[in-house]
Amino acid sequence: MGVLDNKNRIASISSSKAHLITANGIGKKPFSAGCITYLNQLKREKRFTLSVEDNFYSRPAAWGIFCERYVSENILGFKYKHLGDVTFTHPEINRWVGTPDFLSADCVSELKAYYPKKFTEYAEAIESQDLELIKKNFKQEYWQIVSNACILDLKFGETFLFMPKFENLDLISASVEDYEGSDLWKYRFIHEEILDRPENPAIPFIPKESDYKDWNEFRFEIPKEDKDLLTDKILLAIEYLES
Numbered sequence: 001m002g003v004l005d006n007k008n009r010i011a012s013i014s015s016s017k018a019h020l021i022t023a024n025g026i027g028k029k030p031f032s033a034g035c036i037t038y039l040n041q042l043k044r045e046k047r048f049t050l051s052v053e054d055n056f057y058s059r060p061a062a063w064g065i066f067c068e069r070y071v072s073e074n075i076l077g078f079k080y081k082h083l084g085d086v087t088f089t090h091p092e093i094n095r096w097v098g099t100p101d102f103l104s105a106d107c108v109s110e111l112k113a114y115y116p117k118k119f120t121e122y123a124e125a126i127e128s129q130d131l132e133l134i135k136k137n138f139k140q141e142y143w144q145i146v147s148n149a150c151i152l153d154l155k156f157g158e159t160f161l162f163m164p165k166f167e168n169l170d171l172i173s174a175s176v177e178d179y180e181g182s183d184l185w186k187y188r189f190i191h192e193e194i195l196d197r198p199e200n201p202a203i204p205f206i207p208k209e210s211d212y213k214d215w216n217e218f219r220f221e222i223p224k225e226d227k228d229l230l231t232d233k234i235l236l237a238i239e240y241l242e243s
Contacts, residue, residue, distance in 0.1 A: 009087055011046035013237055015098030015147035019139040021233045030236050039240050046241075060115060062186045063203065067113035067162050068101055070175050075162070075215060079104050090151045095241065096234050098148040107156040107219065108148045112141065115204050119163050119212075126161055126216040134159070134218070135226075146230055149222050161216040165206045168214070169194050172203075 013021065023032035031039070045052050072082035080102045090096040102109040114122060122141070125134050135142045145157035164172050176184075176191040193201035206212050 009097055009099075010049070010051055011042050011241070012089075012095045012097045013042065013234060013241075015100075015144045015151065016140070018143035018147035018230060018234075021237050022139075022143055022230055030233070031240070035237070039237055042241055057186065059189060063115075063190065064111075064113045066176070066187045066190060068111050069179075070172065071111055071160065071162050072102070073175070074171070076102065080109065088148075088151050091153070093231075093234060093238065095238050096147075096151060098144075098151045100148045100152070102158075102160070103152070106154055107158050108145060108152055108154050109158040109160055110141065110145050110148070111160040111162060113162050113204070116163075119161065119204065122161055123212055123216050126159060126218045129218055131220050143230065146222055146226050150227050150231060155221060156219060157222050158217060158219040163204050163206055163212075163214055165214045166208050169198075169201065169205055 017038055020032065020035040020038050023035055025031050025035075026033060029036075041052060068082070068084070072080070076082075081104070083100050083103055085099060087097050087099045100108045101111045112118075112122060122138060125138060128134075141159060145159060149155070149157050173191045173194040176187050179187065190203055193203050206214055
């Protein structure tokens with residue numbers, strides 16, 4: 001297992017796209033149309049030598065990154081390591097990479113900090129503690145965890161879901177105020193929304209009257225057959241990339 005500079009994600013299959021690799025193919029083809037589109041993009045990246053993704057700033061993306069930091073500092077214990085933007089490569093399959101959110105001794109964990117519609121849907125799936133339900137309805141989230149577990153050779157996966165409660169928004173605001181990173185500008189809107197519109201800021205929060213939990217988690221053993229399926233499909237995808 002090797003740590004990579006994120007620039008080396010270029011032209012490599014990422015865990016965040018593992019759901020595309022596992023999707024059923026069309027007719028006799030091993031891959032779906034969406035997967036072929038993704039793999040062709042990776043081919044162009046290799047030729048272009050830079051990412052061709054549109055990585056523009058967005059508030060939802062900034063919110064997710066901020067929540068990752070907040071959860072690391074205020075919710076998770078010392079047994080979890082926050083990896084942030086550290087990218088790993090599979091020990092035997094060179095063009096298979098992943099950037100996990102959190103790592104513990106035997107488990108890789110992914111945090112999601114969705115806006116209300118997706119949050120409520122995913123929260124109810126996590127509440128069920130039903131792996132097959134999550135696998136069926138949240139393919140991207142599930143296969144991202146499986147992919148990172150394969151890359152890191154770990155037995156367990158874990159999904160985290162976070163949204164602050166209304167009564168804790170002052171803690172969120174204070175966390176932004178205390179942040180001293182050079183990218184503070186990305187998260188300033190969070191503090192400003194809470195300050196300017198304290199009763200209804202335009203950021204995700206759980207209303208006082210709601211019984212949704214702010215913190216949701218589900219730890220599970222990853223089925224070997226799913227690891228094997230993904231590995232086989234990754235190998236096929238790399239053959240396509242190199243053809």
